[in-house]
Amino acid sequence: MEKLTAQEEEAMLSIWQLNGGFVREILDNLKDKEMPYTTLASTIRNLEKKGFVKAVKYANAKRYEPILNAEEYKAKFMNSFVGDYFKNSYKEMVSFFVKEEKLSQKELEEIMDMIKNNKS
Secondary structure, three states: OOOOOHHHHHHHHHHHHHOOEEHHHHHHHOOOOOOOHHHHHHHHHHHHHHOOEEEEEEOOEEEEEEOOOHHHHHHHHHHHHHHHHHOOOHHHHHHHHHHOOOOOHHHHHHHHHHHHOOOO
16 A cells, blocks of 8 residues: 555545545645645545545536545554564564653553453
8 A cells, every 4th residue: 555645644534534525625624724726636636546535426526535444544554654664563663652752651551451351
């Protein structure tokens, strides 16, 4: 799976929130209200080429719908991320966040409880 640019991710987040939409609807839903319409339209066409969205024609307009949902993207992205940066080791990733003080003792205990209780 090809990694998304920051601009593409922002567009996808909006598309996921709306469960699809026309360019104008997606633009109105964006956090970055400064993005020009034409830039977003181009970004969405790139997402279509990459296989993240499909265009459904309505009269003379296109509505863009997600092909994969946010959870599927997150899972594929994280697998790729852990593989690229942590040698496919989630233990290495957790260790990194502990060393960087991004993960507290309490959070680690919560993770351990989730593992023990097989919950997410």
